[in-house]
Amino acid sequence: MWNKDEVKGKTDQFKGRVKESVGTLNGDEKLREEGQTDQAAGKVQQTYGAVRRKVGEAVEDLGHAVKK
Numbered sequence: 001m002w003n004k005d006e007v008k009g010k011t012d013q014f015k016g017r018v019k020e021s022v023g024t025l026n027g028d029e030k031l032r033e034e035g036q037t038d039q040a041a042g043k044v045q046q047t048y049g050a051v052r053r054k055v056g057e058a059v060e061d062l063g064h065a066v067k068k
Contacts, residue, residue, distance in 0.1 A: 003053050009046025013039050 020035030022028070 001053075003049050005049025005052060006046050007049075009042045009044070009049055012042030012045060014042075016040075016042055 016035045016038030018035070019038060020032050023030070023032030023035055
């Protein structure tokens with residue numbers, strides 16, 4: 001199950017793609033670059049969330065193994 005960081009990261013990536021597309025269509029270089037920045041930040045946040053989730057799952061699995 002995704003956590004809030006993964007969802008926010010995906011949302012930011014989508015928002016960035018929209019900004020980049022609109023900037024490209026309108027010839028607005030600043031908006032296009034802002035979109036690329038949003039996408040990169042979203043990827044970082046999504047990756048952070050995924051790592052956090054996987055570490056949590058590993059700790060949980062370890063806890064279950066210790067209880068056995």
